Amino acid sequence: MGVEMEEQNLEAALGDSVILTQLDKVIGWGRKYSFFLYPFITACCGMEFMSVAGPRYDLDRFGAALPRFSPRQADILFVVGTISHKQAPILVKVYNQMAEPKWVFAFGACVCSGGMYNNYSTVQGIDTILPVDIYVPGCPPRPEMVFDGLIKLQELVQNERSSKWPRGKAAYEPRVKR
Amino acid sequence: MAELREQVQRKFGDAVLTTHAEHGDQTVIIRKDAVLEVMRWMRDEPSMLFNFMMDLTAVDYKGIKPPVWRFEVVYHLYSLKHNHRIRVKVPVADDSPSIDSIVSIWKGADWFEREVWDMYGIAFKGHPNLKRILLYEEFEGHPLRKDYPIKKRQPLIGPDN
Ligand code: SF4
Numbered sequence: 001m002g003v004e005m006e007e008q009n010l011e012a013a014l015g016d017s018v019i020l021t022q023l024d025k026v027i028g029w030g031r032k033y034s035f036f037l038y039p040f041i042t043a044c045c046g047m048e049f050m051s052v053a054g055p056r057y058d059l060d061r062f063g064a065a066l067p068r069f070s071p072r073q074a075d076i077l078f079v080v081g082t083i084s085h086k087q088a089p090i091l092v093k094v095y096n097q098m099a100e101p102k103w104v105f106a107f108g109a110c111v112c113s114g115g116m117y118n119n120y121s122t123v124q125g126i127d128t129i130l131p132v133d134i135y136v137p138g139c140p141p142r143p144e145m146v147f148d149g150l151i152k153l154q155e156l157v158q159n160e161r162s163s164k165w166p167r168g169k170a171a172y173e174p175r176v177k178r
Numbered sequence: 179m180a181e182l183r184e185q186v187q188r189k190f191g192d193a194v195l196t197t198h199a200e201h202g203d204q205t206v207i208i209r210k211d212a213v214l215e216v217m218r219w220m221r222d223e224p225s226m227l228f229n230f231m232m233d234l235t236a237v238d239y240k241g242i243k244p245p246v247w248r249f250e251v252v253y254h255l256y257s258l259k260h261n262h263r264i265r266v267k268v269p270v271a272d273d274s275p276s277i278d279s280i281v282s283i284w285k286g287a288d289w290f291e292r293e294v295w296d297m298y299g300i301a302f303k304g305h306p307n308l309k310r311i312l313l314y315e316e317f318e319g320h321p322l323r324k325d326y327p328i329k330k331r332q333p334l335i336g337p338d339n
Binding site for chain 1: 312313314316321326328330331332333334335336337
């Protein structure tokens with residue numbers, strides 16, 4: 001708060017003809033309203049994602065409506081639906097292909113923790129293989145929860161320091177090369 | 179007209195181990211070595227005409243039935259012509275389980291048999307391309323068998339969670 005008060009006082013002293021801020025803040029402000037999504041959709045949660053993205057709930061209000069179907073053009077990896085062990089290397093590959101800065105949005109109980117599938121086939125939460133920024137549980141989460149998550153992610157992005165980037169590749173390499 | 183299961187029994191005698199019907203669902207249980215013969219007859223016989231193999235799956239009865247009857251391969255057949263259906267079960271023994279493939283009778287059985295191979299490890303003799311269909315080649319074991327360790331994980335990437 002202190003810095004902001006000082007900024008305001010200075011701006012007032014200069015007759016409110018200049019705006020003082022920090023570079024990180026301006027960049028964060030710009031980023032948080034222009035998310036390009038990469039929807040990695042595998043299961044039933046995808047239905048709720050469609051609802052969120054469609055006109056009734058309208059993800060576009062948050063500047064996050066444009067799905068990119070190339071990870072190289074996207075900033076948020078929306079992981080939506082059960083991730084099986086067979087798919088996990090593909091998910092990591094997609095993550096590694098995205099340009100920094102990039103964020104990971106865990107959409108639904110399956111992505112957060114494996115959900116109800118504690119068995120041979122399912123990754124027990126994608127945070128075992130990727131850094132996750134926002135967890136939205138629910139089976140599936142309601143659109144309101146997704147927005148709440150998105151707004152929290154916007155706050156996080158607003159307050160980020162540029163020193164956080166680049167975050168680098170995911171921690172794991174696939175055990176088998178294909 | 180006699181029930182379908184009775185017709186099958188009359189035709190194949192000893193190859194049919196038993197039959198039953200419940201709520202109008204008819205089931206015949208047949209011997210493994212008769213699968214091809216019985217199935218082909220059921221497809222072509224004018225009063226049967228089961229031209230649609232709806233489903234093929236398996237059940238593991240480990241600890242419930244004796245080892246010679248550990249698995250059951252289950253076929254669901256439907257006749258588009260007569261609008262009737264039947265369930266065929268075939269007991270398969272415990273040690274290196276295998277059974278004749280019915281892909282030569284119904285092409286649609288191809289992926290079903292691969293799935294049963296993948297999940298239960300029942301080999302289908304004469305299948306044109308018997309390899310895993312859902313899991314990856316590196317996966318060891320067959321996860322729907324009752325003796326697959328319930329906590330065993332075989333991830334392709336990341337920790338053994
Ligand atoms: S969390 Fe529920 S709705 Fe979402 S993918 Fe998993 S099972 Fe489906």
